[in-house]
Amino acid sequence: xxxxxxxEEAVRSQSVRELLPKIIPLFAGQKRLFFISVSLLALTTTTxxxxxxxxxxxxxxxxxxxxxNELWLAAGIYLAVxxxxxxxxxxxxxxxxxxxxxIITDLKExxxxxxxxxxxxFHGGHPPGKLISRVENDTETLKELFGDVSVNLLRNFVLFxxxxxxxxxxxxxxxxxxLIMIPLLFGATFWYLNFMxxxxxxxxxxxxxxxGYIAEYMQGMDVIQQFNYQRRARERMADVNxxxxxxxxxxxxxxxGFWAGFIFGEIIAICVVLVVAIQGVVDGTVSxxxxxxxxxxxxxxxxxxxxxxxxxxxxxRGLISVERVFGILExxxxxxxxxxxxxxxxxxxxxxxxxxxFAYEDNAEGxxxxxLKDVSFTVQKGQKIAFVGPSGGxxxxxxxxxxRFYDPQQGRVTVDGIDIREFxxxxxxxxxxxxxxxxxxxxxSVKDNIRVFDNSISDEQVQNVAQIARADEIVGKLKDGYDGxxxxxxxxxxxxxxxxxxxxxxxxxxxxxxxxxxxxSSVDPHTEQMVQEAIDRLLEGRTAMIVxxxxxxxxxxxxxxxxxxxxxVESGTHEELYHTDGVYTRLVKLQFGDKSDQITANLAKxxxx
Ligand code: ADP
Numbered sequence: 001x002x003x004x005x006x007x008e009e010a011v012r013s014q015s016v017r018e019l020l021p022k023i024i025p026l027f028a029g030q031k032r033l034f035f036i037s038v039s040l041l042a043l044t045t046t047t048x049x050x051x052x053x054x055x056x057x058x059x060x061x062x063x064x065x066x067x068x069n070e071l072w073l074a075a076g077i078y079l080a081v082x083x084x085x086x087x088x089x090x091x092x093x094x095x096x097x098x099x100x101x102x103i104i105t106d107l108k109e110x111x112x113x114x115x116x117x118x119x120x121x122f123h124g125g126h127p128p129g130k131l132i133s134r135v136e137n138d139t140e141t142l143k144e145l146f147g148d149v150s151v152n153l154l155r156n157f158v159l160f161x162x163x164x165x166x167x168x169x170x171x172x173x174x175x176x177x178x179l180i181m182i183p184l185l186f187g188a189t190f191w192y193l194n195f196m197x198x199x200x201x202x203x204x205x206x207x208x209x210x211x212g213y214i215a216e217y218m219q220g221m222d223v224i225q226q227f228n229y230q231r232r233a234r235e236r237m238a239d240v241n242x243x244x245x246x247x248x249x250x251x252x253x254x255x256x257g258f259w260a261g262f263i264f265g266e267i268i269a270i271c272v273v274l275v276v277a278i279q280g281v282v283d284g285t286v287s288x289x290x291x292x293x294x295x296x297x298x299x300x301x302x303x304x305x306x307x308x309x310x311x312x313x314x315x316x317r318g319l320i321s322v323e324r325v326f327g328i329l330e331x332x333x334x335x336x337x338x339x340x341x342x343x344x345x346x347x348x349x350x351x352x353x354x355x356x357x358f359a360y361e362d363n364a365e366g367x368x369x370x371x372l373k374d375v376s377f378t379v380q381k382g383q384k385i386a387f388v389g390p391s392g393g394x395x396x397x398x399x400x401x402x403x404r405f406y407d408p409q410q411g412r413v414t415v416d417g418i419d420i421r422e423f424x425x426x427x428x429x430x431x432x433x434x435x436x437x438x439x440x441x442x443x444x445s446v447k448d449n450i451r452v453f454d455n456s457i458s459d460e461q462v463q464n465v466a467q468i469a470r471a472d473e474i475v476g477k478l479k480d481g482y483d484g485x486x487x488x489x490x491x492x493x494x495x496x497x498x499x500x501x502x503x504x505x506x507x508x509x510x511x512x513x514x515x516x517x518x519x520x521s522s523v524d525p526h527t528e529q530m531v532q533e534a535i536d537r538l539l540e541g542r543t544a545m546i547v548x549x550x551x552x553x554x555x556x557x558x559x560x561x562x563x564x565x566x567x568x569v570e571s572g573t574h575e576e577l578y579h580t581d582g583v584y585t586r587l588v589k590l591q592f593g594d595k596s597d598q599i600t601a602n603l604a605k606x607x608x609x
Contacts, residue, residue: 014323022326026103026146033099034151040092041155047085049162052296054078056170060289092151100147104139111135111328118328119335120405121360126328129215133208134328138321145318153311156304163301171290174280177272178298185265185305192258193312199251200317204324206244213240255313259306266302270295335404335425340418342427347512349416351402351543352378357410358401368409371397373566375411381512384544386554388587389563395547398563399515402545403432433511435538439502441493446475447482450504457508469503470534496527503534514539516546518553551591555603560584574603 027034054077062071112135164182167175217224217233224233273294280286356375359368372394379385387395400406401413404425412419420428441449450466451457462482466472474497478484486492493501506514516535535553548554555574562570562577562584570582577584578600588596 030099037095037151043088045158047081050081052293056289056293060287096147100143103146104143108139117333129212133211138324141321149311149314156308160304163297202247337424338422340422345423350380352414355411356408358408383558386546386548386557386560393563394566433506433514435506435516445483465507466504470530471500471504513543
């Protein structure tokens with residue numbers, strides 16, 4: 001199965017010693033609940049220890065005395081102890097649950113907040129499905145770890161040593177037989193936990209793969225249906241599902257096998273006690289009460305060991321989730337805010353690319369795979385600049401650097417001579433209005449989509465920019481006007497309509513610089529004309545950078561930059577470049593054919609030359 005590889009899910013494996021300092025602070029905000037839990041824990045442990053002691057007292061003392069009153073009293077105490085234990089256990093469970101849920105709610109929020117600020121470099125390598133799995137699934141696993149498991153683990157440790165101490169005090173000889181078995185049981189448990197670790201890790205990875213698969217394919221539903229890809233999509237799903245099924249069943253087989261062996265161990269321990277103690281009862285050295293108490297304690301002791309293994313097993317799984325969650329939380333935000341105050345960011349003269357080198361990733365030899373190679377150019381305030389060139393040349397990458405979706409490895413981008421990295425990211429991006437090829441629309445009203453849920457932009461402003469961008473026609477078509485709901489991702493709008501909305505959105509912030517990644521998708525002539533008019537209005541009085549796919553829109557730009565193979569190969573106006581007989585000339589001729597000369601002459605005439 002080549003489609004999704006587990007290696008895509010690779011998360012750095014960390015030791016408990018590394019993870020513990022990260023986990024403990026998570027409890028810091030929950031001191032009260034933690035304290036209550038631990039107190040209740042002490043109480044349940046005590047009741048568990050007192051029960052068998054009362055039982056022994058009944059058998060050894062109350063019954064031989066034939067004292068009915070004492071018998072009733074002891075039975076009453078026994079019952080009260082058991083009842084108290086149950087009530088306290090209930091409250092303890094509730095407290096633990098609230099603690100767990102609070103911790104993971106905080107953690108989920110932290111995780112989501114962090115993901116929002118991680119650069120596009122990170123998101124390129126972490127498709128949505130896998131992030132959903134980490135934010136939702138892994139934190140849910142942690143809920144159990146932080147709630148139930150952590151405190152019960154403590155309880156079982158205490159209970160185990162409590163029982164052992166009482167046993168040793170009550171009958172050293174019988175207790176020492178039990179004692180011999182303990183290292184064996186623990187040894188087996190630890191071996192088992194270690195052995196299972198790789199299975200659990202793989203299970204988590206497989207879960208993420210399945211979720212990733214579903215999320216990604218659901219997003220491409222139109223393509224799947226258009227290409228009748230359902231059957232193959234189903235087969236691939238069956239494949240990944242099967243992968244998870246196999247690893248799940250295998251680990252379950254091993255797990256149940258181990259538990260069966262463990263229960264066998266318990267029976268052996270009881271047999272040993274019976275053999276030793278019955279002999280003692282016959283010889284008169286051991287009382288019947290002690291025998292019953294020991295059997296009761298052994299059952300109670302195996303319970304914590306068994307639970308302990310189950311819980312340690314859960315802790316292991318939880319730790320794997322901790323690794324995955326912290327794997328994200330510790331991913332440094334690569335696009336950092338600079339130290340300068342936003343008020344220093346003016347843009348009065350020019351934006352400049354200075355010898356910029358950029359690679360998205362390294363090649364097999366670990367060398368950067370340069371996508372932009374030594375690119376330098378200047379955009380004067382008020383100019384309209386167009387980027388053209390063959391597809392894959394690096395036009396969108398240039399825009400990505402300008403918007404600081406990525407930072408260059410070498411060289412710099414400056415505004416009025418200052419590196420843009422010296423300003424806070426937010427302040428810099430506020431300067432730029434971005435109009436993307438395919439706008440992302442949020443589920444919500446038209447109004448909220450135009451102002452991106454920013455209530456500081458008034459309804460009047462929204463209407464005003466919608467008119468400028470010619471998006472008001474769309475609004476007219478919707479039943480509730482500006483409050484009309486858009487379907488998810490704007491499914492109830494045409495491509496052209498979505499573009500107009502995207503213009504309105506860019507305008508709502510009235511940015512001095514507009515960055516336009518021109519749509520490649522063709523629209524009907526009416527919309528095309530509307531889009532063109534809207535662009536013209538949009539650009540009025542602003543500095544603009546346009547990635548052009550259809551040259552018709554940029555022929556009269558102040559400057560055209562031709563980017564090919566990651567390099568700036570030509571730069572000038574249409575007329576200048578057209579006559580050089582270079583890359584640009586070929587692009588123009590490819591698009592306009594015989595009309596190219598005529599178009600150029602018309603442009604010159606319009607410009608009065
Ligand atoms: P253009 O806009 O001129 O068509 P791009 O800037 O989109 O070109 O792409 C330039 C090169 O960078 C292409 O070879 C493309 O495969 C590569 N590229 C673009 N985006 C990424 C990315 N996120 N990760 C890796 N490579 C990328």
